[in-house]
Amino acid sequence: MRHRLLAPLAPLALFLATTTAAAQPVPLDEEPFTRHAAGQLQRTLPSRPVTVLGPLTLGLGDAQINLDRIHAFCRRDAEGCAERLDAFLHDVATALGDAQAKPRADALRIVLRSAAYVVSARASIAGGRVPGRLDARPFVGGLMAVPVLDGERSVQLLGSGQREELGLDDDQAYARGLQNLRTRLVPLAVAAPPVAPGRLGVLADDVYQPSRLLLHDSWAGLAEAQGGVLVVAVPATDLLLYSADDSPAGLAALRALVADTMARAPNPLxxxxxxxxxxxxELVPAR
Structure with a gap:
């Protein structure tokens, strides 16, 4: 797992945009894409019937699998599509296995997600895929703090039914999730060395990197080491960027990089x- 990378803005953009996989092309029209994904998932789970419920929608038992986001990524990046689709379907298969596991308090974590994601997740939970309701609380700028269970192979939403099974109320589950995050993550003092203006710190390749923002106090030392200037961004669910440059030019460059990263990422945040x-x-207003 890569925890950090220091790079100038332009090389970083190249790093984030580059894919190295060479794979067979995937059909990009909605119906062929859906059939292709269904066949691939069926080969992964030969004992469980996979059905096509409609364009970009698969059924697997009681679960509904939406392909719209991975399909949108494939339309943007046909060359990287096969690798991303394979990873997505692998995650689906392993997530279904983890969903059957008994919840454990030491597996509680908190992740940051968009408000739109929470709306969609609550609709899925209402459909019976997760016991109970989803407890999520506002963070900053439309982001939401969402409780999850960290499984051996995937991360699962925590429904209130599972939380109650653990004997925890919402506040207790949230506090335990943050406590587990502190234990799970490499300390920020190790993972994120100070950067100079014009350079960028990157915490990548871990779904809990953006969750570091919930541990506000842990950033005090880095802010002090950077002369009191610390600006961060979370353009993807496994990526956190930080900078010591809050000049108009520096903020504009970072904002442009964030926009470019989100346009390319299959998991924008x-x-x-x-x-x-x-x-x-503090939210940095767009100018």
Whole structure:
């Protein structure tokens, strides 16, 4: 797992845009794409019937699998499509296995997701895929803090039914999730060395990197080491960028990189920039 990378803005953009996989092309029209994904998932799970429910929608038992986001990625990046689709379907298969496991308090975590994601997730939970309801609380700039269970092979939403099975209320589950995050993550002082203006710090390849923003106090030392200037962004669900440059030019460059990253990523999160303050994260307004 890569925890950090220091790079100038332009090389970083190239790093984020580059794919190295060479794979067979995937049909990009909606219906052939759906049939292709169904066949691939069926080969992964030969004992469980996979059905096509409609364009970009598969059924597997009681679960509904939506292909719209991975299909949108494939339309943007046909060359990288096969690798991403394979990874997506692998995650689906392993997630279904983890969903059957008994919840454990030491597996609780908190992730950051968009408000739109939470709306969609609550609709899925209402459809019976997860016991109970989804407890999510507002963070900053439209982001939501969402409780999950960290499985051996995937991350699962935590329904209130599972939380109650653990004997925890919403506040207790949230506190335990944050506590587990602190234990799970490499300390920020190790993972994120200070950067100079014009350079960029990157915490990547881990779905809990954006969750570090929930541990606000852990960023104080880095902010101090950077002369009191710390601006962060979370353009994807497994990526966190940080900078020591809050000049107009520096913010504009970072905002452009965030937009480009989100356009290319199969798992975009948020376009916002946040500035660390002792009292909390402050939204950096777009100019």
């Amino acid at each position: 948020a376009p916002l920039l946040l500035r660390w303050r002792p009292e909390g994260w």
